[in-house]
Structures are given as C-alpha cells and as structure tokens.
Amino acid sequence: MYDIGICDDEKGTCAEIEKWISDYAEGNHISVETEVWFSGEALCSDLKEKHRFDLIFLDIELLGMSGVEAGSYIRNELEDYHTHIVFISSKTNYAMSLFKIQPMDFLVKPIGFDDIKRILDRSIYLIEKENLFFEYVSGKKIFRVMYKEIMYFCGDRRKIVIVTQRGRQEFYGKMTELLKALPSNFVMIHHSYIINQNYVSEYSYERIHLVNGDELAISRSYRKDVREKILVQKMEGKGNHV
Amino acid sequence: MYDILLTIFTNTVEILIIRRFIRLFFNAQIAETKKELFAYSLFFIVTTFDQLYFHQPILNMIVNLFGLFWIIYIYSNNLKKNLFLSLGIYAVCTICEVIAIFTFLDYQAGDRVNKIYAVFTILLILLSEIIIERIFTHKYRAELISHRWILLLIVPVVSVSMLYLLLVDLQYKRYLMLVEGLGLLFINIIIFFLYNMIQWDYVQKSEKDRLKQQIKQYRNQLEIITESQEKIKTMQHDLKHHMLELYNRAQENKDQPVIDYIKSMRNYIENPMEYLYSGNKEFDSILNYMIQKAKTVLKTVETKINIPEAFDFHSFELNVILGNLLENAIEASCQSDERKLSLTIEMEKGILFINILNSYQGSIEKNGGKYLTSKKNKSLHGYGIESVRRMVEQNHGMIKMGCDEVQKLFSVSVMLYGK
Numbered sequence: 001m002y003d004i005g006i007c008d009d010e011k012g013t014c015a016e017i018e019k020w021i022s023d024y025a026e027g028n029h030i031s032v033e034t035e036v037w038f039s040g041e042a043l044c045s046d047l048k049e050k051h052r053f054d055l056i057f058l059d060i061e062l063l064g065m066s067g068v069e070a071g072s073y074i075r076n077e078l079e080d081y082h083t084h085i086v087f088i089s090s091k092t093n094y095a096m097s098l099f100k101i102q103p104m105d106f107l108v109k110p111i112g113f114d115d116i117k118r119i120l121d122r123s124i125y126l127i128e129k130e131n132l133f134f135e136y137v138s139g140k141k142i143f144r145v146m147y148k149e150i151m152y153f154c155g156d157r158r159k160i161v162i163v164t165q166r167g168r169q170e171f172y173g174k175m176t177e178l179l180k181a182l183p184s185n186f187v188m189i190h191h192s193y194i195i196n197q198n199y200v201s202e203y204s205y206e207r208i209h210l211v212n213g214d215e216l217a218i219s220r221s222y223r224k225d226v227r228e229k230i231l232v233q234k235m236e237g238k239g240n241h242v
Numbered sequence: 243m244y245d246i247l248l249t250i251f252t253n254t255v256e257i258l259i260i261r262r263f264i265r266l267f268f269n270a271q272i273a274e275t276k277k278e279l280f281a282y283s284l285f286f287i288v289t290t291f292d293q294l295y296f297h298q299p300i301l302n303m304i305v306n307l308f309g310l311f312w313i314i315y316i317y318s319n320n321l322k323k324n325l326f327l328s329l330g331i332y333a334v335c336t337i338c339e340v341i342a343i344f345t346f347l348d349y350q351a352g353d354r355v356n357k358i359y360a361v362f363t364i365l366l367i368l369l370s371e372i373i374i375e376r377i378f379t380h381k382y383r384a385e386l387i388s389h390r391w392i393l394l395l396i397v398p399v400v401s402v403s404m405l406y407l408l409l410v411d412l413q414y415k416r417y418l419m420l421v422e423g424l425g426l427l428f429i430n431i432i433i434f435f436l437y438n439m440i441q442w443d444y445v446q447k448s449e450k451d452r453l454k455q456q457i458k459q460y461r462n463q464l465e466i467i468t469e470s471q472e473k474i475k476t477m478q479h480d481l482k483h484h485m486l487e488l489y490n491r492a493q494e495n496k497d498q499p500v501i502d503y504i505k506s507m508r509n510y511i512e513n514p515m516e517y518l519y520s521g522n523k524e525f526d527s528i529l530n531y532m533i534q535k536a537k538t539v540l541k542t543v544e545t546k547i548n549i550p551e552a553f554d555f556h557s558f559e560l561n562v563i564l565g566n567l568l569e570n571a572i573e574a575s576c577q578s579d580e581r582k583l584s585l586t587i588e589m590e591k592g593i594l595f596i597n598i599l600n601s602y603q604g605s606i607e608k609n610g611g612k613y614l615t616s617k618k619n620k621s622l623h624g625y626g627i628e629s630v631r632r633m634v635e636q637n638h639g640m641i642k643m644g645c646d647e648v649q650k651l652f653s654v655s656v657m658l659y660g661k
Contacts, residue, residue: 012490
C-alpha cells in the first residue's frame with residue numbers, strides 16, 4: 001500500500017495527476033491511496049497529525065505557504081527524510097533553497113503520464129529497498145532494524161555501533177564483513193564508517209554532511225572509490241538517487 | 243668649375259639619402275612619383291644655388307629647413323609629425339656636417355670650405371640613416387598623433403641651436419666641437435627611436451580604448467537582449483497558465499474540439515526558445531546557444547536541467563567543460579543517421595552531474611583508456627577533451643565515458659563537487 005500525496009492549488013492539475021496514479025496502479029497491480037490538498041497549510045496540518053506519505057507531489061508556486069516552505073517543514077520541522085518529494089513548477093529555474101530539501105525530482109508543467117510513471121517507478125523501487133531489515137545478533141538474540149532508519153554504522157575494533165535517528169545500538173562484528181551484507185546505498189567512507197547515502201545532505205570530495213548536521217570525513221584511501229561509486233550510481237539508470 | 247660639379251654631385255646624393263630617410267616614416271605608396279620628382283628637383287636647385295652663391299649660415303639653415311618641411315608635406319598633412327621629422331632630419335644632417343668638417347679642419351665661422359668634405363658629410367648622413375632604419379622596428383608609418391611629440395621636438399631644436407651658438411662663439415676648441423657633435427648625433431638618432439616607441443604606445447592605447455568601447459556596447463546589447471527575453475518568458479509563462487485554465491475548463495465541459503485544439507497549441511507553447519537556468523548570463527547563454535544549435539542540425543534533442551538559480555558553481559570551468567563536450571557531441575551526432583542528443587544537468591546533494599548522450603556513426607577507437615577522435619586532424623583535436631579532463635580533475639571531479647555498441651550511443655558523464 002503506497003500513500004501518495006498531491007498538493008497543488010490548480011485543481012485541474014491535481015485531478016490529472018490523481019488519474020494517472022490510479023492508471024499506473026491498475027497497470028502494475030499495486031494498491032495506492034492518494035490524498036489531495038489545495039494549499040500548503042492544509043498539507044502541513046495533515047502531516048502534523050502524524051499522517052505519513054511515501055511520496056508527495058508538491059507545487060512550488062502555491063498561494064499562501066509556498067512549496068519551499070512546505071518542503072522545509074517536512075524535512076526540518078518534522079525531520080522526515082524518508083518521504084519522497086517531487087516538486088512541480090511551471091518554471092524551469094529553481095532557487096537554491098529547493099535543492100536543500102533534497103527532492104527526488106522536478107517536474108515542469110504541463111505534466112504527462114510518462115513523468116508520473118517515471119517518478120512512481122523510481123519511488124516504489126526505492127521504497128521496496130528501504131523497507132527491508134538489517135539483522136544482527138547480540139547476546140543470543142536476533143535484532144532487526146529497518147535499513148531506512150540507519151544513518152550510519154560506526155566501528156571500532158570489534159564493536160559496531162548502529163546510529164539511527166532515534167538512538168544507537170551495538171553489536172559485535174567486523175566492518176568489512178558488514179559491508180558485504182548491506183544494500184547498495186551503504187557506502188564505506190572510512191575503515192570505521194559505513195554511511196547510508198539516503199541520509200547524506202551534501203557531498204564534497206573530502207567529507208560528507210548528514211541531514212542531522214553531523215560531518216564525517218572521507219579518508220584519503222576511500223575518496224576515489226566513493227567518488228566513483230557516486231558517479232556510477234547516477235549513470236546507471238537515469239534519474240537515480242545518490 | 244670643379245667645385246660646382248662636386249657641389250652638384252654631393253647635393254644630388256644627399257637628396258637621395260634624405261629621400262630614403264623620409265620614406266622610412268611614410269607608406270611608400272602615398273607619394274606620387276611625379277610630385278616627388280618635382281619637389282626634390284626644386285629643393286635641389288634651391289639649395290645648390292644657395293650653397294654656391296650665398297654663404298650665410300642662417301640663410302642656409304632657413305632654406306634647408308623650409309625645403310625639408312615642404313617636401314615632407316607631399317607625404318602627409320600631419321603638422322606635428324611633419325614638424326618633428328623635418329627638424330629631426332635637419333638636425334642629423336647638420337650635425338653630420340659639423341662632425342665631417344671638424345674631423346679634418348679647424349674651421350672658423352665664415353670660412354669657405356672645400357666641397358670635398360661634403361663627401362664625408364653625406365657618408366655620415368647615410369650611416370646615421372642606416373642606423374635609424376635598423377632601429378625602426380615597428381615601422382609605424384601611420385598618422386597618429388600623441389601629445390608627447392612636442393617633447394620630442396625639443397631635442398633636435400636644442401641640438402642645432404647649441405651647435406650654432408658654439409660655432410658663433412669663437413672661443414671653441416676643435417676637438418670639443420667634434421665630441422659635442424658626436425654626442426649630439428647620438429642623441430638625435432636615439433630621438434627617432436623614441437618617436438617610434440611613443441607611436442607604438444599610442445597605437446596600443448587607442449586599440450585598448452577602442453576595444454573597451456566595443457565591450458561596453460556588447461554589454462549593453464546583451465542587457466537589452468536579456469531584458470526582452472525576460473519579458474518574453476513572462477508572457478509565455480502567463481500564456482501557459484491561461485492555456486492550462488482553458489484546458490481544464492474544456493475538460494470539465496467535455497468540449498472535445500476545444501480540448502484537441504488546446505492540446506495542439508500546447509506543443510507549440512511547450513518549447514520555449516530560451517532556457518533560463520541559473521541566472522548566470524554566461525552559463526545560460528552558452529547552454530541556450532548550444533541547445534539551439536543542436537536543435538537545428540539534429541533530429542532529437544532531449545534536455546533535463548535541474549540546477550539552482552544564481553549558483554556560483556565554478557562557472558568558468560563549467561562553461562569550458564560544457565562548451566567542449568557539447569560541441570563534440572553535436573558534431574558526432576550530426577554525422578550519424580539517428581542524430582540524437584540528450585543532455586542532463588542535475589544538482590544533487592552538493593554535486594553537479596552532467597550527462598551527455600549522442601548517437602554516432604561508424605566505430606569508436608580506443609587507445610589505452612582514451613577515446614580517439616574521429617576528426618581529420620588527429621594531433622590537433624582531442625585537445626578539447628583533454629582540457630575538460632584536466633579541469634574536472636583539478637576540482638576533484640570525475641569524468642567517465644562509455645560506449646553502447648548496440649544502440650550506437652556514446653555517453654560522457656561528469657561529476658563536479660560544489661566545494
């Protein structure tokens with residue numbers, strides 16, 4: 001069940017997108033529920049009441065609260081880095097502030113079914129990957145954490161710490177072994193650090209910034225590999241996330 | 243009799259040398275041979291006559307100076323230049339004469355001198371002229387005036403005056419005159435060199451001013467163009483909105499003819515002539531230009547550009563990189579059957595990604611890790627890609643090229659870090 005939201009003050013646009021989503025859902029045999037808002041305020045008040053969505057189409061030029069403000073609210077106030085945000089605009093130039101929200105993509109009006117299809121394909125693929133669990137053994141018990149929640153792994157000697165948005169967990173293991181078991185969005189940037197790319201807000205050659213403000217240095221020996229990985233990921237399938 | 247013949251001979255030679263001297267400073271074609279012949283002949287007659295029958299140094303000076311000045315006027319109307327040249331040349335000639343005489347004689351003002359020394363004079367003049375010819379490297383024969391010329395005039399004027407004053411004063415010593423003469427000759431030769439340099443500087447400065455003017459004009463033009471493009475964009479934007487509204491209403495009314503009509507209009511509106519991406523003039527204009535160019539020569543051009551406005555992202559390097567890569571891609575695509583090009587520029591998490599796909603014809607050769615150019619002059623080309631590579635690497639970025647032999651698509655991907 002995918003929860004998709006559409007926020008646009010043009011009713012026609014909302015109706016169109018809704019129709020295409022349901023066409024897509026039918027074609028791919030997926031169950032989808034859509035919610036529509038005509039203003040940023042309505043969207044935010046709904047989200048405040050703990051409604052969560054997998055994907056939100058957000059118009060940048062809204063009357064009242066703008067798309068940027070709504071996006072900012074989602075990322076910064078609610079600290080929600082999981083919801084995929086796709087900005088819709090009638091213009092082709094975008095302010096820098098929009099990029100800081102890390103949207104999945106930008107769509108230019110008028111939108112076509114192909115655009116929606118492309119977005120949904122990618123969104124669903126990513127969500128499926130993220131909803132898997134990481135399992136580890138501690139004591140004699142098996143624990144599970146959703147990959148989606150893990151920001152990074154930090155290891156020292158034989159102990160590995162799992163850092164999530166909500167806290168930390170520990171277990172015994174080796175970093176190199178760990179890497180092999182993780183999905184492709186986990187990258188080793190240092191012999192003691194493996195990060196989840198979905199939590200990276202900014203990359204530079206020497207370091208990365210995480211969404212919670214943390215900064216981690218990429219050690220020299222890993223820089224070229226990290227760089228290569230980022231580029232390859234982007235190349236593989238147009239419109240891939242890094 | 244002997245005297246007269248010698249005078250005629252030396253004067254003729256002297257005039258020929260002077261002619262050569264003068265022509266250094268003007269474009270040879272300017273003077274008409276008939277005019278020249280007439281002027282020089284007249285000059286010859288007057289000066290010879292004066293030398294043979296009058297022995298007044300002042301009269302001599304006046305005749306010669308005026309004669310020179312008048313001759314130079316055949317070549318140009320530029321008063322300041324002509325004044326300098328006539329004075330300068332006159333000074334050199336006079337000083338040479340003084341040196342010639344004082345080398346052999348203990349001359350006193352008013353003495354009559356054997357014309358045989360005139361031979362030595364003209365030899366000296368010839369020598370000086372040749373030296374000046376060699377110095378005259380830039381060969382600026384143009385008609386420019388620099389206000390500094392007045393300063394140049396001072397040297398020949400003072401030199402001749404000094405010599406003249408010394409001559410008049412009977413207390414001079416012979417060797418002193420000789421030394422003075424040599425020194426002054428040296429200075430007067432150098433003066434021509436300085437004249438040359440000043441003219442060169444002036445040309446440079448004028449050129450620079452002219453270019454500055456031109457740049458200013460281009461800048462104004464660019465602003466005007468950008469402004470009107472902005473206006474067009476706003477109009478297009480509004481039009482799009484209206485169309486959208488009309489379309490939605492038509493949908494509500496299920497008015498099929500209107501729907502179809504608007505759909506067909508949409509395609510037209512959807513392709514703006516101009517893409518304004520970043521607000522950075524050079525970047526936007528390069529992109530616009532390249533995309534337009536691609537659209538005129540290729541069949542399929544796809545673009546996807548998601549970058550922030552006003553981003554100050556290594557703009558110089560970026561322009562070079564994009565310019566080079568797009569040019570290569572367009573050229574290769576042009577020669578293929580499919581004529582396809584796709585450009586994607588995206589900014590994500592502080593990294594700028596550029597991807598260019600183009601269709602190609604034939605086969606692509608690789609040498610080691612590098613792709614070879616198919617362009618004719620192999621040694622010259624491939625330079626574009628090298629400079630792109632260097633620029634990307636300088637910024638710790640990365641570039642990857644790939645080739646799909648089945649679909650005949652060549653791809654270049656670049657990533658650049660923001661900081």
